[in-house]
Amino acid sequence: MSTSMKRRTFLRGAAGAAVGLPVLECMLNTNGTAYAQAGTAPRRYAIVFAGQSIGGDHWAKNENRIDGRNFTEEGHFIAPAATGRDFVSTTPLTPLDTVREQYSIVSNLRIPYDPNSTDPNNVPPGGAFRDFHGGGCSPLLSGMRSTSGSFRANGISSDQVIANLNANQATIDALVLRAQPSWYLAGSSYAGRQYLSYRAANDRIEAQTSPQIAFTSLFGGFVPEGSEAAARFDFERRARRSVLDLVSSKRQRLLAQVGAADRIRLEQHFDEIRALEQRVAMMPPIDAGACQALEDPGADPAIGGNNAGSGSGDIATNTGYSNEHERTRLMCDLIHMAFVCDLTRVATLQITVFQSHMNVHPITTMMGRPILSDQHEVGHNGDANNRGQLAVSTVLQWHVSHYAYLLERLASTQEGAGTVLDNSAIVFLPEGGHGRQLNDGSTENQTHSTENMVVLVAGRAGGLSPGQHVDGAGAHPAQALISAMQGAGYAGDSLGEVSGNIPELFT
């Protein structure tokens, strides 16, 4: 590829905004792999989120109860005993053994709080309001302090910082996905627990919860093989554009009729339609090298009904579960190929929502250790016979297994002299830690804690040096995010009110 040629070529969309083209053949080397020259590949950033803490109420990190039997055993809490490069993987980390040298774990992280006051005015910078659910959300995602128990970030989230860095470079700036499609509880609602990505304070981005629609959105533009199929595709694509153009053409007339508040609401809707038009208008992506259209996943798994119980024996019935296992797997496939094809450079995958009440019985049965509880109640001893560290770690391990799958896919895809994972910073982020309860500031060994938190960072983008267990020594979890962001090309040294990276991640 000529160095004098701009790495990306741009089309002008209908509105004049620059939109990225997919990888062109002229950019490929003779093997069909893109970005043959070192350092030319885009850097990717992703967050994979688990809506749970890492330990259970009143159970120490080595205390377990499985099948009604209590026992003491080390190795189930996520943080390994040893730091450095020779750590032994723990129960939640075992799915990552196949990519052992590709990730680091940072443990002993902590979101600060004022132990002496619940006054929202006394929350320290980057700190948590003294209500665990809600209070931990803003500092974790945005590095901004929370001042209430509401689930809202008070600043831009890390993924959107990176999306802004890469604005208009790929087909979409950020792929925002959520595998858990329903709240599963009666008489209540998400109330903000379903957001991971924020453009700015409280400006949240709705995630796509349907693998089928995400597939269509990302890969619907790939021209099928065969002349008849291509002709059908072209017909359909022209029709699709005519339809969207017709809808868009009403914009000015409709906006002129309505008041100021509605103009803002409807403009946002029309803006999103215009963005879709631009995606459709772009040249169809070319299957080339590692970039191949995925198989259509077909209809989504059915959305399960609400839980038939909350932490009770009633939970065994197959409700409160929408095959998140399959949905997460499909979404990992989508992220992988979207990165490979440079359809996006930033992705968030909220496997489970904050304070998730997904029924964990189906997944833990699959793992051979059935737990009769919903996810949130696992940390609160919902199943009388399965409690403590190993129970919590089992559910955490399920989340990690999907993260591991994504890493494996990225690590097995060549890009230039290395792999796609080499050009990525992929974060695994659990919602909470295990330690002193945030709410009362005193009870030990609590699931509602922002102490002893962990963050996993995988990939080698920007000089990240994976394969380590780093003792965070009380650093803020956002500092691990800052490190990953820097790996993905972020020149700054702060996220919200939190400054500084975890230097060991680069050594």
Added chain:
Amino acid sequence: MTSPQATARRRIHYPEGVRALTGLFGLALVVGCKGQVGDPPAQNPPPPPTVSNYVASESVARRLSQAELDATLADLLLDTSGPAVRYLSEDEFSPYDNDYTLQQASMALIDGLEVLAGDVADRLVEDSARRDTVVGCTPENDGDEDCFRAFTRRFLRRAFRRAITDADVEPYVALLPYATEQVEGVDNDFYTAVGLVIRAVLQDPEFLYRIEVGAEEANGARRLNGYEVASRLSYFLWGSMPDDTLLDDAAAGRLDDAAGRRAAAERMLGDARAKRHLYRFHAMWLGYRTIPHGAELAGRFNDETNALIDRVVFEEQRPYSDLFLLQETFVDDMLADHYGLERPADGSGWVAYDEDRAGILSHGAVLAAFSKFTDTSPTQRGIFVRNRLMCDVIDSPPANVDVDQPPEGDPDDCKTERYLAHMGASGCVGCHSQMDPIGFGLERYDIAGQYRTHDDGREECTIEGVGNLPGGATFSGPRELARLLTDSGEIQNCTAQQVFTYAVGRPLKPVEFEAISKLTTSFLEHGRFDTLLLEHIASDAFALRLEPTP
């Protein structure tokens, strides 16, 4: 009896942070008081000014909820497959699903709508019976422009819920060439273009949002046109689009005055859609939209509760207080056995309650809602009564209380003792005394609505089942509680607030309590739910709107 003054004193502004928490009643959050444990309960703020300020309510373009969109697709295209639930993100329930302040357009929404529109159109085109009904004419050839224009005009009127001009139809004619274009491998015909019209319309903000403009009047309010009123009426009473009769009413100016709106509403209340919608409204309001029981039992609970709503509101048009006071309930053999009631004569029917039970508060559906820790929670039930039946706003709990923990104390103690100990502990009494004593009065009913006299498996733990309302009135069981709440007018007042909240589609604004007070005063006299709806519809404000103040 609750005076309007007492109504106006009620707190109605959710403080920062509580909005998000209100969705959580019944599971993880005890809603109590702000501040630290030990602080005195918060004082109600001073009453608002007594000068009358209410003219109309603010409104913006409201996007159809998932439920409204699915009901609309069923009426518009005879599509009963529930596409919105399938393709769009789950709505927030706060407790109603139509809070427009929580709606925000997103890529996920737009992508979902495009797929939804394509799927709905494709399935319609493939189903000739449905298709012919929707198209309404038979094309003479694939390029039959007359039939295409006729279909489009009629379809746009129903989909956009307004009068349609030639200029509205014209852009869609540009889609007709897709019916006749010759492309190898493409099997296109007239209905290909019909499908494209449907796809375009289903993605159109005029279809997806209820856009109200209105014409400005001297007092600054804007008067809605007949079609805008028709949409308000149909989504308020049916949760779906206006039918042709209502659109004709709008076109003829019959919805421009109170009498015309009332007449249209009376017709609409006779339609099955009104019943279905009212079932759903009650389920959202009283929190039993979904309950922690298996499908078979939950289904029977729903049948029981819907039968009561039917009988009180529609069939016998009884005083609405009978929803809470009726001494009979509708059961089948299984449910009768479940409750320990006599079996009905013919497999299913109305049977008499025993002494303690009455009305909807005795139903398994309602008693199942607001449970916690797999059992009844006196605190949560107290919150239910205060918040949903008395419309009191209860502040969020002190931050330093972890509400995911059951009350501590000696596990050998009986449940009531544990709750009492908890209430007395380290200053919790200030807040919990406003909630728990209410729940104690319902403790003899478990989360499946079954009667019990002692803790599960512990005969020594007798449940007294006696509770107190704020102010001290003592009661035992659902019947006595319902009597207190209806005699005092609390429920009637709160019902009017709930109806009004649903109608405006967002949290109430202080000035709107004037309108609610008027409705309540009248409701306490006539007592009928249908009349409450009709009086709201006949009020001048129903046909007016205000531009939101920034």
